[in-house]
Each structure stands twice: as C-alpha cells, then as structure tokens.
Amino acid sequence: MRQIHDLVTLDRRHIWHPFTQEKSAPPPIPITSAEGATLFAADGRKYLDLISSWWVTTHGHAHPTIARAIAAQAEKLEQVIFAGFTHEPAVKLASRLAARLPPGVNRVFFSDDGSTSVEVALKMACQYWINRGQRRSRFLAFEGGYHGDTVGAMSAGKASGFFDAFEAMLFRVDAVPFPACEGAYHGDTVGAMSAGKASGFFDAFEAMLFRVDAVPFPATWIGDEEVAEKEKNALKALTRYLDENAHACAAVIIEPLVQGAGGMRMCRPDFLRALAAKLKHADIPLIFDEVMTGFGRTGAMFACHKAGVDPDIICLSKGLTGGFMPLAVTVCRDSIYQAFLDDGFDQAFAHGHSFTANPLGCAAGIASLELFEREKTLARVVNIERVNRERVLELMRHPKATRGRVLGGIAAIELDDSILYGSEVSHQLRAFFLERGLLIRPLGNVIYLLPPYCITDAELHRAWNVIEEALSSVV
Ligand SMILES: Cc1ncc(COP(=O)(O)O)c(C=O)c1O
Structure with a gap:
C-alpha cells in the first residue's frame, strides 16, 4: 500500500x-x-x-499473439526513418489493409494517432486541389462530429462544442446537421425499428433487428418519417452549401454511421449513400473518419462496408494495432495519390512524423488482422x-x-x-x-x-x- x-x-x-x-x-x-x-x-x-x-x-488486453509479435519485431528492427527507407511490417500491413478496404482506396500514408490521421486527410485534400491547379481550403463537417484534438482535427470537429476555448486558433470549417436516428425516436430505437421492419424501411439494418413478435415491448414508434425528414433537411443543407461553396470546398469529413464522442449518435446507411452520391456528382472528396468505427466496432470490419459506401479517403487508428501501439493510417484513392506525382518536389506531400510507420506498431497491426480471422x-x-x-x-x-x-x-x-x-x-x-x-x-x-x-x-x-x-x- x-x-x-x-x-x-x-x-x-x-x-x-x-x-x-x-x-x-x-x-x-x-x-x-x-x-x-x-x-x-x-x-x-x-x-x-x-x-x-x-x-x-x-x-483483449495483453493478447499474447500481439505481445509476441511486438517483442519479436523489437529484437529485429524497432524503428527506421520512413523517408527513403521501407520495411516488411509496413509493406505487409499496408497491403493487407488495402485488400480489406473498398477497391481503389489503396494508398496508405502512415502517422501516429487518430488526430494525425485526420490532419493528414485534410492536408492531403487541400494539396490535392492545389496540385490540380485550384485553391480550395474550405471543409465541410457535421454537427456533433469529433475528429481529434490537434488544430485541424479540432477545426473539423468545431461543431461538437468541445473546443470553445480554442476558437481563436481554428480555421473555417462549415457544418451541416447530422441526421441522428435517436432524436427521432421516443423510447427504444432498435425495438421501434423492429416493429417497423415490415415497412421495408430498414433493410440495411436487417442484421440488427429481431423478431418483434418474440419481444413484447410497447415501442412507441413515432417516426420513420421523422428520420427521413432529418435526412432530407441535412441533404438540403448540403445542397445549399454545395451551391454556394462547391468551387472552394476541398473535402467533406464525417464519422460514418456513428458519431462517437458526440454521444454515440447513429445515422442510417441510406444517408451516407445519398451524401456520397451528391459529393461524387460535385467531384468533392469524401473523408470517412473511421478512427472509432474501424476494426469491427459497427459489426463490419469497416463502417464503409456496412454502409455500402466507397469514400475517397479513410482515417484509421485506435483498433489498428489491436489497441497495443499508437499508429494510424490515412488511406486514399489512387487518383488522389496520382495528383501528387510530378518532376519537382513542390507537388510532393510534405508531411511526416518521426515515428511514421513504426515497425513495432506495424507488427502489432499485422498480428491483429490475423487474429480477426483466426478468432x-x-x-x-x-x-x-x-x-x-x-x-x-x-x-x-x-x-x-x-x-x-x-x-x-x-x-x-x-x-x-x-x-x-x-x-x-x-x-x-x-x-x-x-x-x-x-x-x-x-x-x-x-x-x-x-x-x-x-x-x-x-x-x-x-x-x-x-x-x-x-x-x-x-x-
Ligand atoms: C472519430 C474520431 N476521430 C479522431 C479521434 C482522435 O483520435 P486520437 O485520440 O487517437 O488522436 C477520435 C478519438 O476519439 C475519434 O473518435
């Protein structure tokens, strides 16, 4: 004691x-x-x-498979500069992640944690437009969204209300409403959806619904219309924003399906699909911040799979190493990567961290992916x-x-x-x-x-x- x-x-x-x-x-x-x-x-x-x-x-904590993978890696190579050098754990991890992400979203940029993965995504989108000959520095996010505590991530998450003290440091990020399901339900969301399952409105949620006749629960369902109305309003706000700002907007960022720190607020896949379609039409990159939703949290390996949406950039961290090591990746579409290729250095992505693609973190990531299959x-x-x-x-x-x-x-x-x-x-x-x-x-x-x-x-x-x-x- x-x-x-x-x-x-x-x-x-x-x-x-x-x-x-x-x-x-x-x-x-x-x-x-x-x-x-x-x-x-x-x-x-x-x-x-x-x-x-x-x-x-x-x-699980201290899982022996991941612990052993880190220990074995530490005895071979603990760290090496990642500019001009590479190593097997990084290559293996990147290629295995690319194989599990939507087709075409396959270029992996390593960083350290969720916040840096978001900073990378924002900077990547910004320079992507510069490299294409356009100055676009505006971003759009969603009310209640949280993306981390560094300045860019805080700016993107400004509408969460967590960062009032830092207001003066943040850059402009506009926000449109997030059509969270819960606000539209009285009582029980899952029960209510099950009760309304015959409407065919919830096909995307089929896996979470139970036989409602097996559960005598007096769900006071008030509203598929209400959720649909919220979605309609959010999409209307998005359209208005795009009408006025599409030419200046570098990217849109969202936590897909679940806003974590905002209070585990959930939206429907339909909304994400409508959002993705609008942005595709406007030629604006869509960033999925899957720092929390990635690696199984929503029931699928990634929320983009569950939602049936292929975003242009995906941020991953937290569960990437099974929770053992600080490591993150920002994975982008090959077409975005291509925009950085040129003869001079000016178009290169001038971003990096001391511990980029740390071999111990990568070894943990590979072991964790193997466990997903084995267990x-x-x-x-x-x-x-x-x-x-x-x-x-x-x-x-x-x-x-x-x-x-x-x-x-x-x-x-x-x-x-x-x-x-x-x-x-x-x-x-x-x-x-x-x-x-x-x-x-x-x-x-x-x-x-x-x-x-x-x-x-x-x-x-x-x-x-x-x-x-x-x-x-x-x-
Ligand atoms: C969706 C999301 N993005 C980014 C972050 C920031 O991650 P980190 O705390 O690793 O910087 C978090 C952290 O909770 C998060 O939930």
Missing part, C-alpha cells in the same frame, strides 16, 4: 492527465496488468474495461450485439432511460438531457461504476458500452445489471 501511495503522490507531482480537472479529480488508479477485458489495479481490485480503454482494445472476431461482435440488444430493450422500460441504440459492438442509452459532460451526476455515475469494478465513462447524459470483443456474456450482463442499478440509485 505504501508503494501505491508513493506512486500516486509522484504522479500527482509530475503528471498532467488528459481530459481531467486536476484540481478536483479523484487520484488516478494505478493499473499493473491486464488480461482479456479486465484491468488489474495495484491494490488488488479489478476493473472490467467496458470502453476498450478509449475505444482502442479490440481482441472469428466479427462473429464475437454479433454476439455482443445480441446481448446488448436484449438488455437495451429491457432497459427502455425504465422511466429514466431513453433512446436506446445498438450497432455492432456499441450500445448506448440516454438519461435526462440536463446531465451535461463533466456535470456532477456524470462524475457520480463514473464513481458508482468504478466502485463496482466497471470502467464506464458516460458522455454527458449518454451511458454507452464499447467493450473489447473478448468480453463474455456474463461480463456484459453484469455491466448492464449495474447500469440498471445506477439508474435507480444515482440518477
């Missing part, structure tokens, strides 16, 4: 933690090891990691979705829970709208969960689960039981 105390004291003396009000936050919890979905603390306590440690862990990981996600669907549906009977939604390995419910990000209730909820051995961090009034795919049914049920308890005793 003395050692733990010394560690925390030293931490408090020297370390500045992310997204933390250091004056009032409780002392950080020292973690010594982890396995599967469980984190082991220095004081002997255990925490079930229901948010995949900020959405990065896929197969049939996507089938595990289907099972997580099944349990979540059952439990979210049940919870929708609770008077304090609303707008339940489930997609792949992600499930969310909402509480009273007045519970804001960083509010007292949201701190109390976090503490309530930790006291019961669960790592769950509500996003304002949204309680969500996004666990590593190795989580067991029993662990998942335990989490939902505690959430149910929290609704009755905390909120």
Whole structure:
C-alpha cells in the first residue's frame, strides 16, 4: 500500500492527465496488468474495461499473439526513418489493409494517432486541389462530429462544442446537421425499428433487428418519417452549401454511421449513400473518419462496408494495432495519390512524423488482422450485439432511460438531457461504476458500452445489471 501511495503522490507531482480537472479529480488508479477485458489495479481490485480503454482494445488486453509479435519485431528492427527507407511490417500491413478496404482506396500514408490521421486527410485534400491547379481550403463537417484534438482535427470537429476555448486558433470549417436516428425516436430505437421492419424501411439494418413478435415491448414508434425528414433537411443543407461553396470546398469529413464522442449518435446507411452520391456528382472528396468505427466496432470490419459506401479517403487508428501501439493510417484513392506525382518536389506531400510507420506498431497491426480471422472476431461482435440488444430493450422500460441504440459492438442509452459532460451526476455515475469494478465513462447524459470483443456474456450482463442499478440509485 505504501508503494501505491508513493506512486500516486509522484504522479500527482509530475503528471498532467488528459481530459481531467486536476484540481478536483479523484487520484488516478494505478493499473499493473491486464488480461482479456479486465484491468488489474495495484491494490488488488479489478476493473472490467467496458470502453476498450478509449475505444482502442479490440481482441483483449495483453493478447499474447500481439505481445509476441511486438517483442519479436523489437529484437529485429524497432524503428527506421520512413523517408527513403521501407520495411516488411509496413509493406505487409499496408497491403493487407488495402485488400480489406473498398477497391481503389489503396494508398496508405502512415502517422501516429487518430488526430494525425485526420490532419493528414485534410492536408492531403487541400494539396490535392492545389496540385490540380485550384485553391480550395474550405471543409465541410457535421454537427456533433469529433475528429481529434490537434488544430485541424479540432477545426473539423468545431461543431461538437468541445473546443470553445480554442476558437481563436481554428480555421473555417462549415457544418451541416447530422441526421441522428435517436432524436427521432421516443423510447427504444432498435425495438421501434423492429416493429417497423415490415415497412421495408430498414433493410440495411436487417442484421440488427429481431423478431418483434418474440419481444413484447410497447415501442412507441413515432417516426420513420421523422428520420427521413432529418435526412432530407441535412441533404438540403448540403445542397445549399454545395451551391454556394462547391468551387472552394476541398473535402467533406464525417464519422460514418456513428458519431462517437458526440454521444454515440447513429445515422442510417441510406444517408451516407445519398451524401456520397451528391459529393461524387460535385467531384468533392469524401473523408470517412473511421478512427472509432474501424476494426469491427459497427459489426463490419469497416463502417464503409456496412454502409455500402466507397469514400475517397479513410482515417484509421485506435483498433489498428489491436489497441497495443499508437499508429494510424490515412488511406486514399489512387487518383488522389496520382495528383501528387510530378518532376519537382513542390507537388510532393510534405508531411511526416518521426515515428511514421513504426515497425513495432506495424507488427502489432499485422498480428491483429490475423487474429480477426483466426478468432472469428466479427462473429464475437454479433454476439455482443445480441446481448446488448436484449438488455437495451429491457432497459427502455425504465422511466429514466431513453433512446436506446445498438450497432455492432456499441450500445448506448440516454438519461435526462440536463446531465451535461463533466456535470456532477456524470462524475457520480463514473464513481458508482468504478466502485463496482466497471470502467464506464458516460458522455454527458449518454451511458454507452464499447467493450473489447473478448468480453463474455456474463461480463456484459453484469455491466448492464449495474447500469440498471445506477439508474435507480444515482440518477
Ligand atoms: C472519430 C474520431 N476521430 C479522431 C479521434 C482522435 O483520435 P486520437 O485520440 O487517437 O488522436 C477520435 C478519438 O476519439 C475519434 O473518435
């Protein structure tokens, strides 16, 4: 115990933690090891990691296959400058990713994390137009979207409302509404969709729907029309924007299917398809920020597959290495890459980071992709979705829970709208969960689960039981 105390004291003396009000936050919890979905603390306590440690862990913590791949790589080549040099792990990882992404989206640019993958995408789009002889520096994003904490990523995510303090540093990015399904539903989204399944309106969601007659749930469905209306309005705003700005717009960026930090807000694939068609017609590149949705989170390997959309640029990070190493890629269409080829250096993409394509990260990425196949990981996600669907549906009977939604390995419910990000209730909820051995961090009034795919049914049920308890005793 003395050692733990010394560690925390030293931490408090020297370390500045992310997204933390250091004056009032409780002392950080020292973690010594982890396995599967469980984190082991220095004081002997255990925490079930229901948010995949900020959405990065896929197969489970300290998975021996990935750990061994990193160790083996470290003994051969730990790092080498990536300008003028290459190495097998980078080539293997890039070619395997390209094989899994939409055809033609196959040119891989490495960077370090989600934010840098977005910076790269924005800069790539900007210079792509310069190289084509046009100055285009405007971008369009979606209200509630979040793309990271560096300046370009913050600008793209300005409409999330997270970055008011940095307003003066940000460049112009316009935003149109994101047609989130949940706002249009009273009560239970999944149940309501199932109830409306015969309408044929939800074919794209078929996999998430259950036999509604097997679940006697009084879903108060108010609206396929309402969602369609939101989509229509968002597309109208997009059309207006394009009418006025198409000539100046370098690219449009969106988190496909799920806005993560914005509160796990989900949109329908139909909307993404309509968006992609409009941008294709206007010849404006579409960037899918799949930093969170990539690597199985929505039930498909990538959200673009689930949505049936081929974007022009895709950003990936978080689950890329199974959650072991900081690594990211921005993958673009070959036609974009071609625009950077010229005799002089001026048209080259002058961007790079010290650790670009770090061999340890690439080795982890290759091992993780192999695990997806060997462990049939996507089938595990289907099972997580099944349990979540059952439990979210049940919870929708609770008077304090609303707008339940489930997609792949992600499930969310909402509480009273007045519970804001960083509010007292949201701190109390976090503490309530930790006291019961669960790592769950509500996003304002949204309680969500996004666990590593190795989580067991029993662990998942335990989490939902505690959430149910929290609704009755905390909120
Ligand atoms: C959609 C999305 N894009 C970008 C980022 C930024 O990633 P990172 O925190 O690795 O910089 C995040 C992080 O949560 C994200 O969810």
